[in-house]
Amino acid sequence: MKSRIHNRFTQLHKQGGKALVTFITAGDPDLATTAALLPRMAEAGADIIELGIPFSDPMADGPTIQRASERALAQGVTLEAVLAMVSQVREQVSAPIVLMGYSNPIYSYGWQRFAQDAVQAGIDGLLLVDLPPEEAGELLPAARAAGLEIIFLLTPTSDATRIKQVSRCGSGFLYYVTVTGVTGARQSVSTSLEHELQTVRNTIRLPVVAGFGISTPEQAAQVAAAADGVVVGSAIVKLFEQYQGEPLQTEVTGLIRSLKRAITP
Numbered sequence: 001m002k003s004r005i006h007n008r009f010t011q012l013h014k015q016g017g018k019a020l021v022t023f024i025t026a027g028d029p030d031l032a033t034t035a036a037l038l039p040r041m042a043e044a045g046a047d048i049i050e051l052g053i054p055f056s057d058p059m060a061d062g063p064t065i066q067r068a069s070e071r072a073l074a075q076g077v078t079l080e081a082v083l084a085m086v087s088q089v090r091e092q093v094s095a096p097i098v099l100m101g102y103s104n105p106i107y108s109y110g111w112q113r114f115a116q117d118a119v120q121a122g123i124d125g126l127l128l129v130d131l132p133p134e135e136a137g138e139l140l141p142a143a144r145a146a147g148l149e150i151i152f153l154l155t156p157t158s159d160a161t162r163i164k165q166v167s168r169c170g171s172g173f174l175y176y177v178t179v180t181g182v183t184g185a186r187q188s189v190s191t192s193l194e195h196e197l198q199t200v201r202n203t204i205r206l207p208v209v210a211g212f213g214i215s216t217p218e219q220a221a222q223v224a225a226a227a228d229g230v231v232v233g234s235a236i237v238k239l240f241e242q243y244q245g246e247p248l249q250t251e252v253t254g255l256i257r258s259l260k261r262a263i264t265p
């Protein structure tokens with residue numbers, strides 16, 4: 001059976017479109033808000049939803065997403081609760097859902113049990129920031145058996161060996177981190193990005209999406225032109241600090257609509 005992620009890229013490719021991957025932290029400010037947002041994000045134009053698992057030491061994240069994790073943890077949000085919430089809303093969400101996080105909570109849960117429970121809940125993929133392919137020896141076979149796609153990251157400092165390795169081990173798509181540093185808004189897009197993305201896309205059989213520091217429709221359009229999709233996180237998560245309830249839903253879906261419009265031919 002072809003995966004939801006694969007189908008989404010195939011469909012976009014036929015239309016000459018690019019994927020909009022949108023990130024929010026699960027349980028920010030509470031799980032009921034996340035549950036209400038997921039279907040609306042998909043309707044507004046999110047092609048893939050990246051859902052962050054709150055973590056106490058999110059070292060790859062800038063202040064915006066760190067605070068989102070803190071808000072969720074203050075609510076006592078656990079991995080079990082995130083899976084239960086996703087399974088409750090799964091049928092209403094037309095987009096693939098990828099969980100993003102750090103290894104520790106998944107390791108404690110148990111690789112195999114996690115892969116099975118995640119797929120059971122309707123999760124399509126998993127991206128662990130601090131788990132390079134050489135440390136994914138237990139996760140990869142468990143994920144493959146369960147049908148959970150494992151998404152790896154590449155950065156501007158990844159060498160040819162690393163690129164080949166993630167091309168071999170990864171599934172779903174490849175996440176290209178456009179800048180060295182942490183998540184969060186940046187003034188401008190790196191000038192060498194187009195060339196870097198071309199090199200990666202020539203070597204890799206998976207769709208390549210680019211993220212980190214993309215916050216405006218203009219930046220999204222610029223990066224999408226050189227990739228199979230773009231990821232927007234902090235710009236969306238910032239709205240959680242300014243709004244709540246219905247106004248939050250309106251702001252989030254409004255931003256997603258304008259991002260999707262900017263990358264649609």
Ligand SMILES: O=P(O)(O)OC[C@@H](O)[C@@H](O)c1c[nH]c2ccccc12
Nearest residue numbers: 023060129183184212213232233234
């Ligand atoms: O926040 P930004 O700069 O828009 O970047 C995407 C990002 O939020 C999301 O993909 C993500 C959140 N936390 C991460 C940690 C590592 C890699 C990626 C992520």
